[in-house]
């Protein structure tokens with residue numbers, strides 16, 4: 001009740017004169033001679049959502065072009081239309097004239113036409129202005145990285161609230177702007193600009209002090225400009241591996257797009273009392289590239305590292321540390337069946353800066369006082385996720401690390417990530433969301449280590465997305481698993497079997513001895529994996545996690561991996577125990 005009242009109030013407040021929006025965005029210009037200054041009631045990028053008073057932004061897309069729907073938007077009462085000057089469809093209209101199938105008999109409700117260099121960029125600028133720049137009234141923290149974003153958002157949000165700092169969040173899994181947590185039904189991790197600023201405005205109206213925003217490379221890319229007009233107080237970078245190259249075009253572009261998060265940190269220069277904070281994984285080879293971008297904003301640079309793998313730290317890490325102001329390290333670490341234990345060491349810059357050379361990173365860390373931390377969530381990578389949160393809370397909000405350690409001991413896991421299913425079956429069954437080569441390299445060794453019998457992996461790869469990662473996923477899985485059941489993830493308009501064969505090829509060519517089954521239907525694949533599993537085996541189901549649908553050529557079909565897996569177990573006669 002409380003929240004819907006607040007939302008109603010917010011909507012009423014949110015009407016703006018077109019002239020105010022034009023003043024906020026200097027890349028938009030009126031393209032007609034009228035002096036009309038309508039009141040704009042909503043900013044819309046899809047004609048199907050237009051209502052009376054909407055300002056419709058025509059956006060060229062991958063499947064169609066929003067400029068084709070201008071007439072529809074006008075029919076539905078759009079008060080203003082923003083079109084892109086360099087749009088192909090618009091250029092063709094100018095060159096060839098209006099096509100015969102373009103509706104001409106609509107009753108125009110005195111719309112105003114506005115030309116923009118980029119309608120997406122204009123949409124972002126207007127969205128921030130329309131909601132009166134909510135980010136300026138909140139402490140905004142962005143999380144980016146190929147893997148670990150949603151988990152880090154969830155942990156940081158829990159920690160902030162447990163430490164008495166009211167915070168909202170937006171992530172792939174869910175969002176919270178008031179007291180209620182809602183599932184994210186958008187199928188977008190970072191929503192479009194009008195939704196981002198609306199959600200932040202809701203948080204502000206609901207008395208939140210901080211906002212944690214999952215900031216994907218898509219959202220940070222100038223191609224979508226979803227986050228272009230968001231300024232951040234703090235930013236965390238988890239890691240980067242092969243993903244989404246079909247969208248970004250190349251790895252350097254992907255890295256650069258992610259780094260936009262650090263380029264969008266509030267500039268600390270004029271007001272050193274309000275220093276923005278950049279938290280960056282020192283184990284990542286791109287640490288220095290990102291740290292340099294953060295330094296341009298005069299941000300405080302926090303490195304974090306955990307001794308997860310036998311060969312840590314990477315060779316360049318000690319040298320890269322010179323770019324950091326402080327280091328948060330977890331060493332040693334201990335993986336438990338139901339969580340992790342580690343020693344937190346906060347190393348001040350004075351320990352390495354200006355000191356005689358020669359001290360290794362390990363020595364620096366070992367010489368620093370340790371604070372024991374317990375994390376009741378399995379998966380060694382969650383140590384990294386919590387370390388990032390710890391650095392951010394300590395350096396941006398000055399929370400004592402002892403208090404953070406206390407709150408971390410009460411953290412709860414995230415839907416669809418490392419969820420064990422207990423139905424009395426003789427084998428272990430786990431649902432997890434790993435779906436990138438990076439996360440595969442993290443989770444497979446963990447599964448292998450804890451599996452007494454055969455490791456059976458059920459997974460697929462996304463259709464119409466990064467095709468190059470498919471054989472890599474196959475090869476990594478083949479290295480660790482005994483049996484692969486390769487299946488649908490979200491084939492979209494691609495043929496399921498084409499995707500599955502791409503993955504199988506990688507598994508076969510890796511040279512590892514592995515049994516491969518190709519079963520497109522995911523329910524049948526899970527069921528087949530369970531029927532193959534015996535005493536001591538482990539079945540892992542990867543890549544769907546929390547997702548509420550499978551997208552195929554036939555459209556979106558409802559899906560809940562955990563429920564489907566539980567159904568399959570029940571059909572085998574096992575009954576739920578936890």
Ligand SMILES: CC(=O)N[C@H]1[C@@H](OP(=O)(O)OP(=O)(O)OC[C@H]2O[C@@H](n3ccc(=O)[nH]c3=O)[C@H](O)[C@@H]2O)O[C@H](CO)[C@@H](O)[C@@H]1O[C@H](C)C(=O)N[C@@H](C)C(=O)N[C@H](CCC(=O)O)C(=O)O
Pocket residue numbers: 045046047048059060061062063064065066067069187188189190191192216217218219224247
């Ligand atoms: C690849 C990508 O970013 N796609 C986004 C893009 O879609 P598109 O280019 O296919 O759009 P389109 O269908 O060609 O339509 C063009 C324009 O016409 C409009 N339109 C279309 C039909 C109509 O009847 N009327 C109308 O006005 C559309 O709303 C759109 O504005 O523009 C749409 C509207 O702005 C987005 O919803 C859509 O995100 C889709 C849902 C998507 O799947 N995005 C994924 C790839 C994504 O962004 N993922 C990242 C997470 C990645 C990670 O896991 O790390 C994310 O941040 O969510």
Ligand SMILES: Nc1ncnc2c1ncn2[C@@H]1O[C@H](COP(=O)(O)OP(=O)(O)OP(=O)(O)O)[C@@H](O)[C@H]1O
Pocket residue numbers: 145146147148149150151152172189216238239381382384385416417418432433434435438439442443545
């Ligand atoms: N720090 C990490 N490093 C590597 N793998 C991780 C890390 N954290 C989580 N994972 C693995 O990646 C999977 C996805 O985690 P999470 O949802 O937090 O990532 P994400 O970046 O939000 O992914 P997406 O953007 O696709 O939603 C988890 O199920 C786990 O297997």
